[in-house]
Each structure stands twice: as C-alpha cells, then as structure tokens.
Amino acid sequence: MGAGLADVTLNLLEGFKLNCIVFAVTLLCSLPLGLGLAFCSMSKYRAVRAVSKTFVWIVRGTPLLLQIIVVFYVPSLVFNVSSLGRPDAAIVAFVINYTAYFSEVYRGGIESISKGQYEAGQVLGMTKGQVFFKVILLQVVKRIMPPMSNEIITLVKDTALMRVIANKEIIMFAQEYISGQGLIWPLFYSGVFYLAFCGGLTLLFGAVERRLSYFRA
Amino acid sequence: MAILEAKNIHKRFGGTEVLKGVSFSLDRGKSLAMIGSSGSGKTTLLRCLNFLEKPDEGVIKVNGETLFDAADPSTHTESDVRRKRLHFGLVFQQFNLFPQYTALGNVTLAPELLAKDDPSYGSDKARILARIRDEAKDILAQVGLSEKMDSYPHQLSGGQQQRVAIARALAMKPDILCFDEPTSALDPELSGEVLAAIRRLSERNITMVIATHEMGFAREVASQVIFLSDGAILESGPPEQVLSNPQTERLRSFLNAVL
Ligand SMILES: Nc1ncnc2c1ncn2[C@@H]1O[C@H](COP(=O)(O)OP(=O)(O)OP(=O)(O)O)[C@@H](O)[C@H]1O
Numbered sequence: 001m002g003a004g005l006a007d008v009t010l011n012l013l014e015g016f017k018l019n020c021i022v023f024a025v026t027l028l029c030s031l032p033l034g035l036g037l038a039f040c041s042m043s044k045y046r047a048v049r050a051v052s053k054t055f056v057w058i059v060r061g062t063p064l065l066l067q068i069i070v071v072f073y074v075p076s077l078v079f080n081v082s083s084l085g086r087p088d089a090a091i092v093a094f095v096i097n098y099t100a101y102f103s104e105v106y107r108g109g110i111e112s113i114s115k116g117q118y119e120a121g122q123v124l125g126m127t128k129g130q131v132f133f134k135v136i137l138l139q140v141v142k143r144i145m146p147p148m149s150n151e152i153i154t155l156v157k158d159t160a161l162m163r164v165i166a167n168k169e170i171i172m173f174a175q176e177y178i179s180g181q182g183l184i185w186p187l188f189y190s191g192v193f194y195l196a197f198c199g200g201l202t203l204l205f206g207a208v209e210r211r212l213s214y215f216r217a
Numbered sequence: 218m219a220i221l222e223a224k225n226i227h228k229r230f231g232g233t234e235v236l237k238g239v240s241f242s243l244d245r246g247k248s249l250a251m252i253g254s255s256g257s258g259k260t261t262l263l264r265c266l267n268f269l270e271k272p273d274e275g276v277i278k279v280n281g282e283t284l285f286d287a288a289d290p291s292t293h294t295e296s297d298v299r300r301k302r303l304h305f306g307l308v309f310q311q312f313n314l315f316p317q318y319t320a321l322g323n324v325t326l327a328p329e330l331l332a333k334d335d336p337s338y339g340s341d342k343a344r345i346l347a348r349i350r351d352e353a354k355d356i357l358a359q360v361g362l363s364e365k366m367d368s369y370p371h372q373l374s375g376g377q378q379q380r381v382a383i384a385r386a387l388a389m390k391p392d393i394l395c396f397d398e399p400t401s402a403l404d405p406e407l408s409g410e411v412l413a414a415i416r417r418l419s420e421r422n423i424t425m426v427i428a429t430h431e432m433g434f435a436r437e438v439a440s441q442v443i444f445l446s447d448g449a450i451l452e453s454g455p456p457e458q459v460l461s462n463p464q465t466e467r468l469r470s471f472l473n474a475v476l
C-alpha cells in the first residue's frame with residue numbers, strides 16, 4: 001500500500017507552508033532591521049560601531065543551527081522565563097542571523113557610492129535624509145541586487161534547519177515516509193518544492209535587475 | 218559693492234596647513250579665476266566656500282551678511298549651513314550627476330525638494346512643479362541641451378554631462394557659482410563646449426569663481442585672477458597684469474609650465 005501523489009503533495013505542502021511563513025517573516029523583519037544595523041556599523045560614534053560590529057561578528061561567526069537552539073532553550077533554562085513557541089523561536093533566530101548578513105550587504109553597497117554623490121546633493125541644499133532617499137538609495141539597491149539575491153536564496157534553504165527544534169517543516173514530513181513506509185521518492189519530491197521556489201525567486205530578481213538597468217551606477 | 222568677501226581663510230588637515238590665510242573679494246556680476254599648481258589649495262578653497270569643509274579660521278560674507286565666522290560657533294549650525302550654502306553653487310571636476318535621473322531630472326530634483334518648504338506648496342503643488350520644470354528646460358536650453366533632456370547621464374558625453382551639471386547648479390539660482398576645474402576631466406575637443414557655456418554665463422553677468430588650468434579662458438572670462446601657491450595668494454589682479462606680467466618667480470615658472 002503506497003501513498004498517492006495527491007496525498008504526499010498535500011502533506012508536503014503542509015510542511016512547506018511553515019518554511020514559507022518563516023521565510024516571509026524573516027525577510028519582512030530583516031530587510032529593514034539590516035539597514036538600521038548597517039547605519040550603526042557606519043556610525044560616527046565609536047561605541048555604536050563597536051557594538052554592531054561585535055554583534056555581526058558573533059552572528060556570522062557561529063552556526064545558524066546553534067543560534068536556533070540557543071534562542072529556543074536559553075530563555076527558559078537560563079533565565080527562567082517561558083520559552084517561545086517552536087516556530088517563533090526559529091523565526092527570532094532567523095531574523096537575528098539574517099539581519100547581520102543583510103547589514104553587511106547594505107554596508108558594502110552604501111560604502112561603494114562615491115562621496116561626490118553625497119556632496120553634489122548637499123551643495124544643492126538637500127538635507128542628509130533627502131540625499132539618502134532621493135539620490136543614494138536606488139543606486140545602493142541596484143548595486144546590492146546580486147549579493148542580496150544570493151542571501152535570500154540561501155535563506156529559503158536555511159529554513160530547513162528549523163527542524164532542529166522539532167518544527168515540522170517539509171523535509172521532516174518527507175522523512176516520515178522513509179521511516180513509516182520505506183518510501184524514498186517523497187524526499188526527492190520535497191527538493192522539488194525548494195527548487196521551484198528558488199527558481200521563482202531567481203526570475204523575480206532577474207526582473208528587478210532589468211527594471212533597474214535603465215541607469216548605470 | 219562686493220558680493221563675496223572671504224577674509225583670512227585658514228584650513229588645516231591634521232597637522233598640515235592647506236590654506237594659510239586667503240582673502241579676496243569679488244564684485245557682483247564679475248568672475249574670478251583661481252590658478253595655481255596641483256596641491257596649491259584651489260579645491261579646498263572652493264569646498265570651504267560651499268561649506269563642504271569648515272575653515273579653522275576666517276570669515277565668509279555674501280552681500281554683507283556674515284555666513285561663516287570661525288570665531289562665532291552660532292554660524293556653524295547644521296540647519297543654517299543648509300540654507301547658507303544656497304548662496305553658492307558648485308560644479309565639480311567629476312560632474313557627480315545623479316545616474317538614476319534624466320538630465321531634466323537632475324536639474325529639477327533639488328528645486329522640487331526645496332519647494333516643499335514653501336508654505337503654499339500643499340495648495341499649489343501642480344503649478345509650482347510645472348514652473349520648476351519649465352525653468353529647468355529653459356536652463357538646459359541655455360547650455361545647449363534641449364535635445365538631451367530625457368537622456369540619462371550614461372547616455373551623454375563628458376561635455377554634455379558637465380553642461381547638465383552646470384544647469385543643475387544654475388537652477389538653484391546661486392549668488393555665486395563656483396567651478397572646480399570644470400574641463401580637466403574632459404578630452405580637449407569636449408572642453409570647448411563647456412568653456413563656451415561658462416563664457417555665456419559671464420556675458421549674462423553671473424558671478425563666478427573658477428578654478429582652472431585654461432589660461433586663455435581665464436584671461437577672456439575673468440575680471441580678476443588670483444594665483445594660489447602653497448595655500449596662499451601670491452599674486453592677484455586683472456588677468457592682463459597677472460598673466461602677462463608676473464611679478465614672482467613662482468608664477469613665472471607656473472605660467473611657463475602650463476602654456
Ligand atoms: N581631506 C583631506 N585630508 C588631508 N589632506 C587634504 C585633504 N584634502 C586636500 N588635502 C591636501 O591639501 C592640499 C591642497 O589640496 P587641493 O585639492 O585643495 O589642491 P588643488 O589646488 O585643488 O590641486 P589640484 O590642481 O590637483 O586639484 C593637498 O596637499 C592635498 O593633499
């Protein structure tokens with residue numbers, strides 16, 4: 001008695017829904033937070049720079065897997081406060097991790113814009129905010145599209161790691177077919193979900209890059 | 218009457234003094250050419266006038282109003298500086314156009330943003346924006362770029378880009394327009410069109426301060442030439458005097474080198 005394709009599809013979709021939610025919430029939070037952190041890393045105050053650079057160093061220098069476990073267990077075991085739900089803990093860990101990575105992408109982009117662009121805006125009487133939002137930002141977006149696309153596609157695949165705190169994501173569902181029914185193909189099928197999702201994102205990023213090809217920066 | 222007075226401008230970077238007490242004044246509608254070898258402080262002086270650098274000592278007055286006084290910190294506040302620098306415009310050696318805007322967009326951007334401070338902006342937005350656009354088109358026509366208004370900077374030649382930069386500065390209606398070696402990033406065949414555009418501005422009596430290596434141009438356009446050497450004015454006066462009858466050995470050898 002094998003499992004039908006429709007059956008497996010529904011089951012895997014159930015798992016993939018969680019991957020998608022974690023992906024979307026992480027992006028929604030980390031994209032703006034990363035920009036904020038990038039500004040902190042470039043702050044004129046040394047203490048602010050030191051704190052944010054240390055944060056980035058720790059987050060990028062330790063495994064995401066470890067961070068997920070820490071976020072889930074440390075609040076209750078060390079600080080005696082009730083721990084987050086399993087999906088929430090995963091999301092918090094992803095947001096922390098990707099905020100650090102995105103901030104470095106932003107920083108690279110912002111620092112690559114020539115000083116002359118800022119000065120040209122300033123001598124025309126623009127405020128610092130106007131210079132950033134009207135002159136600098138779009139050039140930064142254009143320049144960071146390739147590295148940002150990479151990070152975002154990595155995030156899609158990293159969502160698989162949340163199973164380490166027993167979140168029922170898609171691969172966990174697929175694996176149950178192996179242990180339960182000795183079926184291997186759902187495992188490959190789960191890979192197809194990732195492939196399709198990343199394929200879609202690649203097309204989307206390509207479209208954005210084409211939209212921004214009208215100017216050179 | 219002098220529209221611009223700079224008195225005793227000093228600027229240090231770390232330990233080295235780059236401007237060592239520069240003073241000059243300029244009458245409304247006249248042009249001043251600034252010459253001097255590389256590293257003599259021309260760019261630094263222009264940057265001080267445009268509040269991109271803060272002089273360590275000295276006073277800058279426009280129309281008799283003290284815009285900057287190193288001894289008076291109340292003249293250094295950030296919001297004030299933004300308003301004050303509108304007395305000056307600056308055309309950079311490297312153009313620094315905004316790549317994501319068309320030629321017209323480069324010219325209208327700052328006036329549009331400034332118009333938002335206007336109390337009548339809310340009620341009169343469409344009319345104000347239309348006026349800014351029309352003025353920008355006029356200015357672009359004056360520098361010979363009517364045909365290129367919708368082109369992006371990367372689609373323009375260096376000479377055309379620099380003329381857009383001139384139009385962009387003019388659109389803010391500065392009292393004094395500064396140029397930092399406006400043609401030295403250009404091939405010789407392209408610099409002619411930029412110099413011609415600046416010449417037309419001087420015919421319209423726009424007050425200008427021009428750092429340049431083009432002695433023929435300085436002679437033709439400027440009513441006053443200053444020779445900067447090592448951060449100080451070594452000679453100044455009308456072009457025929459400074460350029461044809463140098464008094465110092467430094468200026469003589471500089472002129473021999475550039476001619
Ligand atoms: N931000 C800075 N920090 C330190 N030194 C500087 C800075 N800006 C300029 N200088 C120094 O100040 C001196 C004058 O430079 P400036 O750019 O004003 O010369 P210039 O006359 O414009 O030269 P050029 O003809 O090459 O453009 C140079 O010795 C330069 O190295």
Ligand SMILES: [Mg+2]
Nearest residue numbers: 259260261397
């Ligand atoms: Mg210079």
